[in-house]
Amino acid sequence: MGGDLLTDLTELGEFGLIARVSRGLARRQVAPAAGAIRTAIGDDAALLAPPPGYEVVATADALVETVHFRRDWSSAADIGWKALAANVSDLGAMGAEPLAALVTVALPPHTELKWLDAFYVGLGECAAAYGCPVVGGDTVRAPFHVALSVTALGTVPEGQAVHRRGARVGDCVCVTGVLGDSGGGLALLEKGVVRRPPGHHRAVLGWHRRPQPPVAAGAALARAGVVTAMMDLSDGLASDVQHLCRESRVGIRVQAERLPISDAARRTAGELGVEPTHWALHGGEDYQMLFTVPAARMSEIPALLGPLGVVATRIGTVTARGIEIADVGGAPRPLHPLGFAHFRENAPGSR
């Protein structure tokens, strides 16, 4: 398969691979922010120059084949995109702007070069889209499964980073964008995608495969000093909100009818006989921002996020204790996480 004379990594060798990767990334990435990347691939380490008066934000995620992705469900380019997108999302959640990324890839020896090339195409596209050039990493052999690890570095003006702690009783709880598209996409993949999927299927599959976290929105909210706490939604709202409440020592009440769910997710859910709020609460991989804002400052949000093309929705209120969800006119009930637990066997889904 593929048009390459070198059909797999066994023939290429490690240093050939590093050279190939460097060339591929150099072609595809945008030029790094002027001066911020002093030197990248080719030395023992990359040399970065954060602007004066900025702090550095650092986050890392690992992604393992069969656990986090399946090569028959996502293209190599989509996997490359998503690996970096998940990490820049964490930067945005701290209020930071992307600076650079490091990517380590462990590959089975018979990985096809065209798979690897496509992986770096997708990675480079995400790096370009978010201004987060890949400046280093490692490529090694793995016995059976692809394993990826991405570290993303960002910068935030001193003292302006936003944490999970800080939410106060009475604050409004908001999310960016819509929730549940990724869960809907995964459900379609688990069921088996039809050959020429309709538009609403393509929409939810698209977010599942190439999420576009609103990183600039996170940075704008932080810069305006308007949010009291923020995090990104990666495991599912019901799970993620637990962390924010624990760190802030507060509770949250979510109004179920306020959860922003796309028409595409609603239609897909209807076809699969699933309640769409299930995906919004438990689906995971939404890569939207969850944040809290004092009620008196809610009116500032649209003017901050509108110019970025981002819509925020108030989904609930910070309370003194308890994590609850309420339907219209109904009594609130506890909101328990039901998401993916990495180390539990028989976990739902195949991520």
Place this chain on the structure above:
Amino acid sequence: MGGDLLTDLTELGEFGLIARVSRGLARRQVAPAAGAIRTAIGDDAALLAPPPGYEVVATADALVETVHFRRDWSSAADIGWKALAANVSDLGAMGAEPLAALVTVALPPHTELKWLDAFYVGLGECAAAYGCPVVGGDTVRAPFHVALSVTALGTVPEGQAVHRRGARVGDCVCVTGVLGDSGGGLALLEKGVVRRPPGHHRAVLGWHRRPQPPVAAGAALARAGVVTAMMDLSDGLASDVQHLCRESRVGIRVQAERLPISDAARRTAGELGVEPTHWALHGGEDYQMLFTVPAARMSEIPALLGPLGVVATRIGTVTARGIEIADVGGAPRPLHPLGFAHFRENAPGSR
């Protein structure tokens, strides 16, 4: 096995694991450099504050079970130590001081908790020894084999980082410490270590399992402005020197009799019927610094490194072209890499 009620990760769950890891690391690591680590584990990302006037150095390595380590050859604590040591070595090679590390760990579901705890003990010991606290990362499930990825961040005064480019014809080529101990240790492991190994076996095994890269020596050499190029030795001198020559567009001639080889490595090599220079040239994982110095400044080196307990040895000279090795009185011959190639099958050794 083990005394834990929770005997493997399946029972612990991901969030239990993160809490356990955070507690374990917090106990073992030294306090982060005052003020440099603003917040660590517990938010979406770590927040770091490099000192004003410093640049940030970033490097990442992946380590995969059966490829880079074997759980029957190295203890979990040794694997944790070495994973971080290999990365701080790259920081030192740039002339940087360690700032912080991020570690992602992919674990088979039935990994014993006592293995994981011991891994973090060793990781934490290395973090403490080098002042490089682990401030973030990820723990995920892997299907069969442990896969680790470590990103190390360091700081270097603006403009003082040392690169692989910069070596000039006539410069002296030097290395810190001794070469070949790690290769000797690996050879013993491949042969099968005797039950109560003699001291010289323990010495070479010790460096193989817990290398102690002279990071402070790299920083001191950079600070003094005395080196023209520097890198760390990880794949073996014969392989690594190729990169320095390519980046600097020079050649190097190594004098074989000048290669610093420990008595322990010599004795072990004699017992195994191996030429000890083979390990010094091709063994890999020495984690020493390779650097070039103008001849006129060689006299400054002992006073710089002596107080750090580090000895440097001149092993050769930068030439206009060609990478060669010469025996006493013999004609120089080409020095080809023979080291481990990750993606080649039938590679020597089992790393």
